Structure formats: C-alpha cells, structure tokens
Amino acid sequence: MTLPDTSETRFADAGSAPPPLFTATGVTVRFGGLTALDTVSLAARPHEVHGVIGPNGAGKTTLFNVCCGFVEPDEGVLRWRGDPVGGLRPHQLAGMGIARTLQGLGLFAGLTVLENVMVGADRFRRTGFGSALLALPRSAGDERRLRERAMAAMAELGLADAASAMPASLPYPVRKRVAFARALAADPELLLLDEPASGLGAADIAELGELVRGLASRMSVVLVDHHMDLVMAVCDHITVLDFGRIVARGTPAEVKDDPAVIDAYLGEEADRSGDHG
Amino acid sequence: GGRPGEGDGEGGGASDVGVTADTIKIGAHFPLTGVAAPGYSEIPTGTKAYFDYVNANGGVHGRKIEYVYKDDAYNPTNTSQVVNELVLQEEIFAMVGGLGTPTHSAVLDFLNSSGVPDLFVSSGSLLWNQPEKNPQTFGWQPDYEVEGKIIGQYLRDHLSEAKIGLFLQDDDFGDDGEKGVRAFVGDRIVAAERYAPGNTDVGPQIAALQASGADVVVGFNVPSYTALSQLTSMRLNYGPQWIYSNVGSDPALVGSLLNRFSEGKVTDASVLDGVITTEYLPGVEEKDNPWTRLWQRVWDEHGGQGELTNYRIYGMSEAYTFVQALQAAGPEPTRAGLVEALEKIGPELTGPALVPYRYSADSHAGLSGVKVVRIKGAGTEDLSPVLVTGNGDTEITEHTAEHAPPPPNGIPDMKPVG
Amino acid sequence: MADGGRDRELDIRGLTTRYGPVTALDGVSVLARPGEVTAVLGANGAGKTTLLRTVSGLVKGSDGAVLLGGRDLAGAPAETIARAGVAHVPEGRGVITELTVEENLRLGELLGSARRGKADKNERLASVYGMFPPLAQRRRQVANSLSGGERQMLVIGRALLSEPEVLLLDEPSLGLAPRVVAQIFGLIRDLVDRERITVLLVEQNARSALSIADTGFVLNLGRVVASDDAEALAADAELRHAYLGF
Amino acid sequence: MGARIITKPVNAVRRFLPSSVLGRNLLAVLVALIAVVLVLELTTPFRNAQLATMSYYAIAAVGLTVLTGLNGQISLGHGALMAVGAYTTALLLGEDAVPFPVAMLAAALVTALAGVLVGAAASRLHGPYLAGATLALAVGVPGLAIYFDGLLGGEQGLPVSSPRAPDWFADALYFLSANDMSSAKYLAYLGWATLLLVMLLLANLMASRFGRVWRAVRDDEVAAELAGLRLGRLRVLAFVVSAACAGLAGSVLAMVVRLAAPSGFTIVLSLSLLTAVVVGGLGSLGGALLGSALLVFLPPAVTNLGTSAGLTGVQAAQLAPFVYGVVLIVVILVAPGGVMGLLRRLWRAGTTTSSDQGGTR
Amino acid sequence: MQQFLNITLGGLSQGAIYAAFALALVLIWRATRIINFAQGAMAMFTTYLALAVIESGQSYWVGFAVALAGGLVLGAIVERVIMRRVEGGPELNAVIVTLGLFIGLQALAAIIFGATFQSFPAPFGLRGFTFGELTVAFTPFSVFIIGSVLVVMLALVALFRFTDLGLRMRASAFSQEVSRLLGVRVGRMLTIGWAFAAVVGSLAGLLIAGGNLVHPAYMDAIIVYGFVAAVLGGLDSPAGAVAGGLIIGLALSYVSGYLGSELVTLAALAILVAVLLIRPKGLFSKIAERRV
Numbered sequence A: 001m002t003l004p005d006t007s008e009t010r011f012a013d014a015g016s017a018p019p020p021l022f023t024a025t026g027v028t029v030r031f032g033g034l035t036a037l038d039t040v041s042l043a044a045r046p047h048e049v050h051g052v053i054g055p056n057g058a059g060k061t062t063l064f065n066v067c068c069g070f071v072e073p074d075e076g077v078l079r080w081r082g083d084p085v086g087g088l089r090p091h092q093l094a095g096m097g098i099a100r101t102l103q104g105l106g107l108f109a110g111l112t113v114l115e116n117v118m119v120g121a122d123r124f125r126r127t128g129f130g131s132a133l134l135a136l137p138r139s140a141g142d143e144r145r146l147r148e149r150a151m152a153a154m155a156e157l158g159l160a161d162a163a164s165a166m167p168a169s170l171p172y173p174v175r176k177r178v179a180f181a182r183a184l185a186a187d188p189e190l191l192l193l194d195e196p197a198s199g200l201g202a203a204d205i206a207e208l209g210e211l212v213r214g215l216a217s218r219m220s221v222v223l224v225d226h227h228m229d230l231v232m233a234v235c236d237h238i239t240v241l242d243f244g245r246i247v248a249r250g251t252p253a254e255v256k257d258d259p260a261v262i263d264a265y266l267g268e269e270a271d272r273s274g275d276h277g
Numbered sequence B: 001g002g003r004p005g006e007g008d009g010e011g012g013g014a015s016d017v018g019v020t021a022d023t024i025k026i027g028a029h030f031p032l033t034g035v036a037a038p039g040y041s042e043i044p045t046g047t048k049a050y051f052d053y054v055n056a057n058g059g060v061h062g063r064k065i066e067y068v069y070k071d072d073a074y075n076p077t078n079t080s081q082v083v084n085e086l087v088l089q090e091e092i093f094a095m096v097g098g099l100g101t102p103t104h105s106a107v108l109d110f111l112n113s114s115g116v117p118d119l120f121v122s123s124g125s126l127l128w129n130q131p132e133k134n135p136q137t138f139g140w141q142p143d144y145e146v147e148g149k150i151i152g153q154y155l156r157d158h159l160s161e162a163k164i165g166l167f168l169q170d171d172d173f174g175d176d177g178e179k180g181v182r183a184f185v186g187d188r189i190v191a192a193e194r195y196a197p198g199n200t201d202v203g204p205q206i207a208a209l210q211a212s213g214a215d216v217v218v219g220f221n222v223p224s225y226t227a228l229s230q231l232t233s234m235r236l237n238y239g240p241q242w243i244y245s246n247v248g249s250d251p252a253l254v255g256s257l258l259n260r261f262s263e264g265k266v267t268d269a270s271v272l273d274g275v276i277t278t279e280y281l282p283g284v285e286e287k288d289n290p291w292t293r294l295w296q297r298v299w300d301e302h303g304g305q306g307e308l309t310n311y312r313i314y315g316m317s318e319a320y321t322f323v324q325a326l327q328a329a330g331p332e333p334t335r336a337g338l339v340e341a342l343e344k345i346g347p348e349l350t351g352p353a354l355v356p357y358r359y360s361a362d363s364h365a366g367l368s369g370v371k372v373v374r375i376k377g378a379g380t381e382d383l384s385p386v387l388v389t390g391n392g393d394t395e396i397t398e399h400t401a402e403h404a405p406p407p408p409n410g411i412p413d414m415k416p417v418g
Numbered sequence C: 001m002a003d004g005g006r007d008r009e010l011d012i013r014g015l016t017t018r019y020g021p022v023t024a025l026d027g028v029s030v031l032a033r034p035g036e037v038t039a040v041l042g043a044n045g046a047g048k049t050t051l052l053r054t055v056s057g058l059v060k061g062s063d064g065a066v067l068l069g070g071r072d073l074a075g076a077p078a079e080t081i082a083r084a085g086v087a088h089v090p091e092g093r094g095v096i097t098e099l100t101v102e103e104n105l106r107l108g109e110l111l112g113s114a115r116r117g118k119a120d121k122n123e124r125l126a127s128v129y130g131m132f133p134p135l136a137q138r139r140r141q142v143a144n145s146l147s148g149g150e151r152q153m154l155v156i157g158r159a160l161l162s163e164p165e166v167l168l169l170d171e172p173s174l175g176l177a178p179r180v181v182a183q184i185f186g187l188i189r190d191l192v193d194r195e196r197i198t199v200l201l202v203e204q205n206a207r208s209a210l211s212i213a214d215t216g217f218v219l220n221l222g223r224v225v226a227s228d229d230a231e232a233l234a235a236d237a238e239l240r241h242a243y244l245g246f
Numbered sequence D: 001m002g003a004r005i006i007t008k009p010v011n012a013v014r015r016f017l018p019s020s021v022l023g024r025n026l027l028a029v030l031v032a033l034i035a036v037v038l039v040l041e042l043t044t045p046f047r048n049a050q051l052a053t054m055s056y057y058a059i060a061a062v063g064l065t066v067l068t069g070l071n072g073q074i075s076l077g078h079g080a081l082m083a084v085g086a087y088t089t090a091l092l093l094g095e096d097a098v099p100f101p102v103a104m105l106a107a108a109l110v111t112a113l114a115g116v117l118v119g120a121a122a123s124r125l126h127g128p129y130l131a132g133a134t135l136a137l138a139v140g141v142p143g144l145a146i147y148f149d150g151l152l153g154g155e156q157g158l159p160v161s162s163p164r165a166p167d168w169f170a171d172a173l174y175f176l177s178a179n180d181m182s183s184a185k186y187l188a189y190l191g192w193a194t195l196l197l198v199m200l201l202l203a204n205l206m207a208s209r210f211g212r213v214w215r216a217v218r219d220d221e222v223a224a225e226l227a228g229l230r231l232g233r234l235r236v237l238a239f240v241v242s243a244a245c246a247g248l249a250g251s252v253l254a255m256v257v258r259l260a261a262p263s264g265f266t267i268v269l270s271l272s273l274l275t276a277v278v279v280g281g282l283g284s285l286g287g288a289l290l291g292s293a294l295l296v297f298l299p300p301a302v303t304n305l306g307t308s309a310g311l312t313g314v315q316a317a318q319l320a321p322f323v324y325g326v327v328l329i330v331v332i333l334v335a336p337g338g339v340m341g342l343l344r345r346l347w348r349a350g351t352t353t354s355s356d357q358g359g360t361r
Numbered sequence E: 001m002q003q004f005l006n007i008t009l010g011g012l013s014q015g016a017i018y019a020a021f022a023l024a025l026v027l028i029w030r031a032t033r034i035i036n037f038a039q040g041a042m043a044m045f046t047t048y049l050a051l052a053v054i055e056s057g058q059s060y061w062v063g064f065a066v067a068l069a070g071g072l073v074l075g076a077i078v079e080r081v082i083m084r085r086v087e088g089g090p091e092l093n094a095v096i097v098t099l100g101l102f103i104g105l106q107a108l109a110a111i112i113f114g115a116t117f118q119s120f121p122a123p124f125g126l127r128g129f130t131f132g133e134l135t136v137a138f139t140p141f142s143v144f145i146i147g148s149v150l151v152v153m154l155a156l157v158a159l160f161r162f163t164d165l166g167l168r169m170r171a172s173a174f175s176q177e178v179s180r181l182l183g184v185r186v187g188r189m190l191t192i193g194w195a196f197a198a199v200v201g202s203l204a205g206l207l208i209a210g211g212n213l214v215h216p217a218y219m220d221a222i223i224v225y226g227f228v229a230a231v232l233g234g235l236d237s238p239a240g241a242v243a244g245g246l247i248i249g250l251a252l253s254y255v256s257g258y259l260g261s262e263l264v265t266l267a268a269l270a271i272l273v274a275v276l277l278i279r280p281k282g283l284f285s286k287i288a289e290r291r292v
C-alpha cells in the first residue's frame, strides 16, 4: 500500500492556507470485487471551493458517502478539525456543522417548502419532547426560532414566496433551490454538493455559480458536478478521480489541460466548452 | 342538587321492561360469525323455532315471546356491545341462553348490576353458579366438573387397569373437567395435553398422548377437535379408548364430519363406534323418543333451513325451560319475579333433560348429571344409569325417576308460584 | 406487430396537455423527420418533458394528433405506442432499480425482438456492453447499485436495444461526464445517419443539442415560439438570449 | 362556487382564534367537550354505550394514525398493545384496587414501555416485513395471557370492576341536564374525556417539531438523516407515543367491557384499527375519529337493516361483515385519501380559486 | 423417540402447507408488490367450490381442477375489477382493500355455504405409513402435499428466473411506467400475476382442507403463519417461502408438542423477530443496498 499521507502532506504544504477543516485520508471502499475508491485523500479548507470530478462511476458519490457516514470505508481515516472521527453516522453531520445535498432532490414530498427547510435547521432546536407534548411556550419559541432561520435561508435563495407551497408543485430549478436552502439552514461550516447543477438550464447554472462563490466566504464547499463551466468557474482546487483513484489535482487551469483528465473525462471538445462561461 | 334516589327499584314492580300486554321480549348473544360459529350458530335457531311454536299455540299467559339474538363472533368485546344493545336499545326483559364462557363473563357484571335476569348460559362453566355475587345469573347444562366426576367414577369402576390420558381445551372447560376426573383417578393420569382453541394442528398433542402409553383418553374439547383428534390418531395408528365430554361428542355432527373422508379410507359411518361419551338430552338419533319427536315436529313446523340437529335440540330445550320459568313467574311477570320463581320451582322442574336441575335460592347451578354411554352405529347404548351429583365432594348417586315424556301439546304447564 | 421498415416521420399536430388547471402544452406542432435529429429546446418548465410524455402515451393529451407514418397514436396506451416503435428515454429515473443491469437491458431487447423478429439477442446485448463498458462489468448487479451516470447509460442502451423507429430522448446528457455526452451524441448521430431513425432530442444544454441536431423547435410556456434549422437557431442571438440561455 | 363565498367569513373567524398552538388546540378541545356533553346527555343509554365503545377505538386509532400516517410505520399489531393496557388495568383494578386514573396512567406507562421494545425492533423493519412482525405480535401476545393463566386468567381473562360515577360528578351533570348518570354514560364520559385529552396532546405534537420530523423521516430517510435526525430514535418515539395511546385505549376498553380477555384482542381488532385509520384518512385525527365511528355504528346498522329485510339472524349477522368489507373497498377506490382526503379535496376545490397559488418563478 | 419422529413429520407436512400459502404470497408480491391478505379467503372460496362439485357426485380430481380454474378466474377478476385501481398507489391502500376483500369474501361464503363445519375429502390415504410395529405421522396425502409444494416452488423459480414472462411480470411490479415504455402490457402482467397467485392459493386451500374440516374461517390461522413464513423467507424468494414454511411448521410443532400449544403463537412471534433482527429482509434476501 502506498503511504496514504504523502499526497495529503504535499497538498497541505502546497499553500499557506489555514489547516483543513475536514480531511479524508487514504480512503478505500470495496463493493464485492469492485474497488470503488482506492486510497483517496481529500482536504476541505475553510473558504475554499473544492471540486471533485471524474467519469461516471469514478467514485465521487461514494467519496461523499464516506464523508457522510453512509458508507463505511474499508480503510482510511476521516478528520474533523484535526481530530479523527471514527464510526461516523450520517445523523451526526448536522451537529458537527456539515451539510450535504443529494444527487437527486431528496425533498420531503409531504412537507411544505418552509417545513422542508425547517427540518434542515433542526439542529438548532432547544426544547424536548415534554414541552412539545404540552405545547409549552418554550416549544413555541423554539419553532419561531427555527422558522426564522429557515426563512433567512429561503430569502437568501429567493424562495420566500414559496414558503407554503408543496415541493411537487414547483418547477425543477426551484425545487433544487429548496434542497439547497435546507442544507444552508443548518448553517454548515462544510457544504457537500453532489451535482447541484444537474437538470438546470444555463442561466440557473450561472446563478448557482455565483451563489456558491458567495458561500465560500462563510464556509468551505466541496462540489461534484459534470458541468465543466460551473466547476471551472467556481472551484479553487479540483481533484480528479478515475476508477476510484486520484488521477490529478490542482487548480482548474492545471486540471483542464492535464492530458490524463482530458483522456479519461473531458474528451476532445473539452477545452472548447470550458472557454465559454 | 337534590334529585330523586337513583336505582330504578330493582325489587319493585317497575321492572317489567320488555313486557307489553301481548309480548315479552328476550335476547341472547351467540357466535353467528367467525371461528366459533359452526355448530353453535344453530342453537338460537332451535330456540327460536320453539318459541315460535309456543307463540303459535297462544304464547305464555297470552303473551308472544319475541326472541332477539345477536352476533358476538365469540369475542367478549363484541358481547359487551351487543348485550348493551339488547338491554338498552331492545330493552329485553331477560337474557336467555347467551353462549360461551369468556364471552358471557364479559357481561356478567353488567347484567347483574342492571337487574336483568340472565338465564341458562350456554356453557358449563362453574361461573354461573354464584347466587350471592350474581343473583340474576343461572347455568343450564351440567357443568364440566359434574361431568368430569361422573366420567372419573366410570373410569375408576370399569376401566380400572387403564393408563389415562387427558386431551383438554386450554381454558375453564378443560380445567373443570380435569378437576372432576382427577377426583377419582388422579393417580392413573399419565398425560394431560392441552390444545389452544384455534390452533388446528393437534398432531403434537396426540403424539405425546401416544408416547405416554395412555390406553384411555378423556377429551374435554369441542366437536371440531373431536374430529381432529380422531383424524390425527388414525394417522398415527393410535387407538386408545376415547371418552369425549358431551360438548364434543355430538355423534351426529362428528360422525357426519368424519364419514365423508371416503377416499381417505374412513368409509364406514362407524368411526366413532365404541367411543364413550355422556348424555343428558335425548338426541336426534333417538327417533322414537317422545321428546325427539316433539322437537322434530317443532322444527318441521317452525324451523328455517336445514335439518334438526342436536344443537337445535339444545336450543329448544333451553327454550322449553325458559317457558316453564316464565309460566311460573305468573301472568304479570317482573324481572325479580322471574328469578324468584325459578329458584322456587327448581327442585320440581322436569323437562327434556334426563336429570333434575339444581336451582334454588342458594344454587344457580343447572342440570345435575349425565349418563355414560357408548356410541354404537348411529345411536348410543347406555353404560351407566343416569347419575347425578354436585360440585366438590358431593356424592354421585343414581337418578332413578322415570324420564317423563313431554306434555301432548308440547308446551309445559307450570303453575304460577307465590 | 410488423410495422414495415423505419424511415417514418413523427408529425405532432396541435398537441395540448393539461395537468388540472395548468396547461403545460398549448397546441404544439413539431415535425420530426427520419434520418434527422430534431431538438426541442426551452427553459425549465417550458413543457419539453410533457411533450415527450404525451407523445409516448404516459400522459393523455386533451387535443391534437401524434402521427407516426400517418397513423395517429394520440390517446393510445403507452405500451402500444412503445410497440409501434417509439422509444422514450425518460428524464431521470428510468431504470428499474430492483432488476439487474442485464434484466433491464433484456426488457429493451424483448421489445426489440418482438418488433423486429428474432435477431441474435446476445450479439445485440454485446453491442450495448461494447458501447458502455461500465455496464458490462455490472451486468449481474442490481441497477440500484449503479452511479447516476451509469444509470443514464443503462437507460439509453436499453432504448437502443428496442430497435426504435422514433427515439425520444429527454435530457440524455443529465449526469453524464462530458466525454460520455460527446460519445452518446456521436452515437445518436451515427444511428440516425445509418438507420434513418427519427430522433426527438430534448436538452437543457441547447448549445450541444443544436450541435448535433438538424432542426430545432423552441418551446416557451407550452407553445412553440421558434423553429428552424439548427444552425439558424444557434445563430439567432436574440433567440439564444431570450430562450436558450447561451 | 359556493365554497368561495364562505372563505371570507372563515378567514374572519380565523383572525379571532388564538395564535398559539396550545391556545388553538385548547379551544378546539373545549368546543368538543361541550359537544360531547350535549350528545351524551341527549342520547339514549344505548347510544351512550356505543359512544363509550367508540371512544376506546378512537383513542387507539388516533395513536395509530400518528404512527402510520405521520411516521409511515404500518402496524397490524396495535390490538396486542391494547391488550397490554387492558391487562394492566385489570390487574390494578382487581382485589385491592387503586384509583382508576392511576390504573389508566399505569396502563399508558406499561404499554409505552412495551412500545419501546416493539418500536426498537420495528424501527429496523420496513413495509411488509414490519407488517409481518406486527401481525405476529397481534396473534402472539394474547398467547401470553393463556400461558400465565394463574396471573392473567387464561382464556377467560380478568374481570374488571369499572369505576362508578362519583357523586359530585353525577350531581353536577344532573344539575345541568336533569338526567341521571347511568354507568354506560359515565364510562362514555370517561372514554371521551380521555380521548379529548389524548387528541389535545397529539395535536400539540403534530403541530410541533415532532410532527414535522416524523413526516420527514417518512418521506425520505436519507435526507432526514442528513439533516441530523436520528431515524431510529424518532421511529421508536413514534411507536412509544402510539403505544401509550393504545395502552390508554386498552384501559378504557377494559373498564367499558369490564373484562380483559385474550379473545377481545384478536387480530380482527388490530386490523379494524388500521382500516379505521385509513378509511377515515391517514394521518388526520379527525379521520381516525370518523373511522372509529364507522367501526362502531356501521355493523349494527347493517344487521338491523338485514333483519328488517327479513333475513334470519345468522344471515343478518354475516351481512354486517360483508357490507363492512365492501365499504372498505369502495372507500379506498373512490376516495383513496379516506373520508378526510375527500373532504379536503372538496374544500380545496372551492378555495384554490381565491388563494394565489400562481407559482414562483 | 417415536414421539419426536411423529412431531417432526407432523411439523413437516404442516410446514409444507404454510409453504404452499407462502408461495402464493410470494408470487403476488413479486408480480404486483402487494401483500394479498385476501389470499386465504379467496382460497377458502374456491375450496368450497370444489366441495360443491365433489358433493354433486364428481370425483375429487374434478373438484380439484374446478377449484384451480376457479382460482384463476377469481384472481383475474379481483385484479381487473378491484386491485387495478390501487396498484402503484400508496402501499397501505392496497393492504386495506385486500383486508376488505378478506372480510367481505368470508362473510359471503358464510351466507352462501353456511357457517358450519364440513369435512373435505382427501385424494389419498390418511393413515400413516407403517414400518413394522411403527406407524409414523406421515400419510400418502402428506407425500402429495410436499410433492405439490415442491413442484410449485420449482415452477415459480423457473418462471421468474428463466422466462420472459417472469421478467415482464417483475418489471411491471417494480415500475409500471417504465415497463409500459418498454412495451410491456402492464395490466395484463398484473392480471396474470393475480390469477397465477390465486391458483397457487387455491392449491394451498385444497391441501389444507384435504382430510380436514372446512368452514368459512378455516384459513385464518394459515394466513398468519403463511405470511410469517413468507416474510421469514424474504418475500421475494420462492425457495425462501418454502424454507420459511418448513421452519415455522417444524418449530411450531416442537413448541406445541414439548412446551405447550398455547405458546405456539408466541413462538411464531419470537422466531420472526429473532430472524428479522438479524436479517431485516428475511433469510433469503440479498443485502448490500445502495441508499444514496
């Protein structure tokens, strides 16, 4: 096995950036005979947008799943602010300050938009079962606070008018923003975005790019997407996966011209579409 | 705030609920649907046929008997609901023949606290004989302990070498019967197997009885389990002397159930031939018995669909007893008067049953005994005289009085008491 | 159901579809010719998906005709339309996740052989596996385990196996790596040129769609607002700006 | 449209309602309480008894609708939980009786405890597997009563001495209505008071964070987990809440029926509860109430119809389940959202025109 | 020893019956993703049909054939007329409809055929095989039961694994919309699924009734244990259903014989819970499910 830490240290030294918020080191995941991830490392730094790209089935979502505790890695260590987190379970993320959007939509179909987003803010609740059962004023206050947080997140994404709508009644891009707002309502320090641009039109993608850039001032973002315009425009760093291995890392410009990346992922016309933006 | 005293005069004259100038309404609960319905749902049809017969012949003291029976599906929760309905909505005068131990237990309190006469519960549990606690409730059929005792004595006297196995329904029915049998031959019981009603696989129980080496098996079980136990022992080639309690042995029913397995090699009708059981009512097969002839006539005239069966005879017999009680209660019957009358006439009451009733001021127990018989062909042959006894240590004695035939018109003629 | 050869045009006339009070298509007419790729473009919610779903019979239109080689398919059940040779690659979730990759493909192949008589099914399966190597490795896996892009490959492969005369593609590039998008577009182009099938391509990514399309229709709020040669559309700056976002 | 005209006054009324959840729910309960008193005082003792029966079905049903409707867990075994409550009550109201409210509380607690166990097992199961396990629960638990027949009275069960109306209560109502307090009526009061209390608490919960997160867990497990919700705990909690209701229902049942016996808790009971909840409209307290009413009032009505149509007792008795089965099917086919869903649809058909659902673009 | 043997053999034939019923449930589950709680009532109905035929003087086998044919028709009608409208909707609605069907059919049978016990003939002997002195609780009819169950199981495995029809049926069950896009006549597949399942259910009904007593509720216990068996096996697997049936049959037989028959229902619960806690989707399920 290669020393897992080498690549990590190389990047840690690469800039004078602050210490990473979250790292995954030497992560290996196997599904039966298939190695979906092979000693992959990733570091998310504050105020940075980190892109992960790669061909279909390269392991991007799986890497997210490891970071979220949905998949337990066969090997590898996760660290949050330098401390190892073992046996991570997905429900712990929100409390730690990590939020993730799903490759699909993952909205709660039976909840209004506001309620959907309030679920995202749930980690800020303060009262328990008893006060809810008796509808004590404390519980009402709690609800008010969550609602305010949710409304703030929705306002940021221009969803204020949609508060009482059911998700199914909304156009796709709006629903996508609801999912985004739900993640933001948790006020995360690390935001994991899995294909946020899929299904969106060019205008919406551009808007999304600006939004993500804006968020970087508050949090650290890791982003997976196949829309190169978006990825190249918003990422500070990019990690490229292929067959579960890291084949390239670097700034967008470095990655874009890497022959390995062009060969495995971008294909011939890649640079042409990258220029536009 | 001041208000009139409560309790609507339980002893007073106000309790002629359900009685009008020309009708009297009574009710009952039976399993008409669900697992317990087969067989038992026939009982109220017999009862109704007899009441219709009486009504056709002028009723009781000029009043027609209106008989309302409701389905409880053998579920006590439903029983409580339908009995509420009977008492509060139908406003019945009395409950007559409500069936089942767990079901009727559920309404015991209610009926007694509401002052509703609760006559002739269709079950042989000992619960119905608590005149102190439940002054309105009366049993009717011989209780299972009495029956168990008589079977136990028979085993002691006539099968004195045999190792005895018990096949019991896992409730009061089995327990009371076991108590009676054990009183006589407790030391020879080599196995007591219980089945949970509803679980139709009795293979393990029969296999255990076989393994215990019992040569006599006494069954306190319902008819379907008689058939099941016979089928299962046939499968195992296990052939003890079977003795079934009256409840489970209805030869007509069980025989007809079993003899249909034609291709299953149970061709002849004699599957139950040689099986021992008990009797306290003349059954359908005794075609020449005057009582059976009466029942046949009643059924032909007033019955609905179907044949006369022993269940219907059971229902008619209860109805007959009720008519006697009602006659005794006099031309202006009250609820309290009915109970009182039954307690008074108890000792001299005769009817379709071979044995006397035990009703008195301090006993609400029903029939006092049975005779042991062996099933032979379609009928039975007596193995013992008619025996009577009571609960606990009471001696078993012979009942020698001749069984009186029914009155020619088929309707009893009790004189009002008091 | 031997429907003669390919080479038939899909003529959609005045199609109107409502979801309750919402009119999603309002008298849309689109002509898709065999041997051509016809792109349907428009912003989110313009009605593109609804158009394809109405054509393939998944939703019932309230008015209009869908003529395939002169036969009106409007209102027919989806399975009949599929058997008539219209293959619809739905937007997003088109795999049956509980079945294996191969079982999914076999369903397409079954339709194909029902339509075209028995061809060598193994050979045809193999050709799809050749097109999408990730599928070959996962043929016995339940489709549920596939990545998003792999699923998309599976659906497209399955549609091709059904030997369609008309291929309705709803955002086929969704979730696919750029290289694969290029590959698939190339493949479609080849297929159209070689087999002269009729392709109706719905895409968000108007630029790349127009790059392989012969003609294009632009939808907005359920109506056709423009139609022309693909090149002409791509060149119309005003249109691009107003509806196509590039 | 007619409904459009009435939205204005409705909105006007809405403005006068208390703004807090508790206030609103309390007001509703108060109104309901008045209705209950009126109904119980104005109807016959027989109807009182039927209403008492309805109250325990409804208590269990509202609990079940929270579990199944809000949290998405199906339970075919709530009858077994009712049995736990009923037996607890029967044991406590036996020889040296405790006051009945204590017995009821204990029944709720013990059943809630049982709910922790069952819920913990159930939280790992889905769909038909959960259905299968709870079905086995429904048939298995009554077996306990037969096995421990020394303590639990076997097949015959335990008799329960149901509480009698205290004088002050009887007097107070006599003062109000000049009616006497029959035991059926008192039990109906008891059942309905319990029911209203339970509904108040459940309505509070549904309006709180818990209602929301339970629904979230139901709709999308993965997204819920990512939002920091602990699926297992929330599922168990829903089960416990619902079990406590079932326990209370069992307790009321025991007092109304005056008996706790295994044959009172057959699988039919569990299935009836579920059908009540679905027919009424899944996830709605009012729906559960409607469903329970159907359960109590439909069969006797049908039987009576049958009898007056000249059917024999046996046939009339079979007619009731037949019609009940048909009604179940028809309701689901005609109004898949249950009766409440139907009402809501009608209501919405009237109001959407006036509200601005233009969409957000 | 003899007791043990007999309890075991009795458990096996009882288990085979549960298995037959479980197979019907598995079939309908695979074909429509619905648990058919009315399976037992439908089987009861067709068994009464057979009884009527046999009582009219026809041979057992004519009755047998009529019951299976009746099942086919009944299953198809039920699907066409009723289930069609809830398929693909909320899971619970289908459950409630089948419950309604169960209640209604049972009552209808009681109205038509009467709520009494009737005996049902068996085509083969009901006396246990004898080996010298020893008679075992295994009759020619038990052989028939186990044989039929195995045949049905193999037929189902073959149907789903090797035939196009089986694939189409499964596809329709999982996703109606996608299946229709692939030219699958979904409606027909669902009808076929119900019809086949009702045939298997009718067979189970006949096997249970053979040499036994029938009444409108005689299938009730079987529904529960058959369902438990199917769940135990993992609902999707015919072999699992048979294994589940045999496990339940044997276990309950031992519990009933050695511990007391009042514990049987509890034992079924305990077994089910124990298995599901270890394998939440049954013994024969494939695990490794991707959630995101």
Ligand SMILES: Nc1ncnc2c1ncn2[C@@H]1O[C@H](COP(=O)(O)OP(=O)(O)OP(=O)(O)O)[C@@H](O)[C@H]1O
Residues within 6 Å of the ligand: A031, A034, A036, A054, A055, A056, A057, A058, A059, A060, A061, A062, A063, C138, C141, C145, C146, C147, C148, C149, C150, C175, E288, E289, E290
């Ligand atoms: N539970 C699983 N069982 C088997 N294989 C799996 C499982 N989960 C993922 N895989 C495989 O692991 C590989 C990586 O999948 P992953 O979803 O991470 O890809 P991805 O990079 O996100 O691709 P895409 O861009 O298409 O979404 C894929 O080939 C997939 O088939």
Ligand SMILES: Nc1ncnc2c1ncn2[C@@H]1O[C@H](COP(=O)(O)OP(=O)(O)OP(=O)(O)O)[C@@H](O)[C@H]1O
Residues within 6 Å of the ligand: A169, A170, A171, A172, A173, C019, C022, C023, C024, C042, C043, C044, C045, C046, C047, C048, C049, C050, C051, C091, C204
């Ligand atoms: N099932 C539905 N019920 C109600 N309205 C619907 C439904 N499906 C679509 N709509 C509405 O119909 C209109 C057209 O939707 P459609 O999905 O066809 O658009 P689209 O062009 O495919 O958009 P996208 O690019 O987001 O896929 C939209 O306003 C949408 O909200």
Ligand SMILES: CC(C)C[C@H](N)C(=O)O
Residues within 6 Å of the ligand: B040, B099, B100, B101, B102, B122, B123, B124, B125, B173, B222, B247
């Ligand atoms: C005679 C029968 C109706 C008795 C019944 N088995 C009971 O005790 O419940």
Ligand SMILES: [Mg+2]
Residues within 6 Å of the ligand: A060, A061, A062, A103, C147, C148, C149
């Ligand atoms: Mg992915």
Ligand SMILES: [Mg+2]
Residues within 6 Å of the ligand: C048, C049, C050, C091
């Ligand atoms: Mg679309």
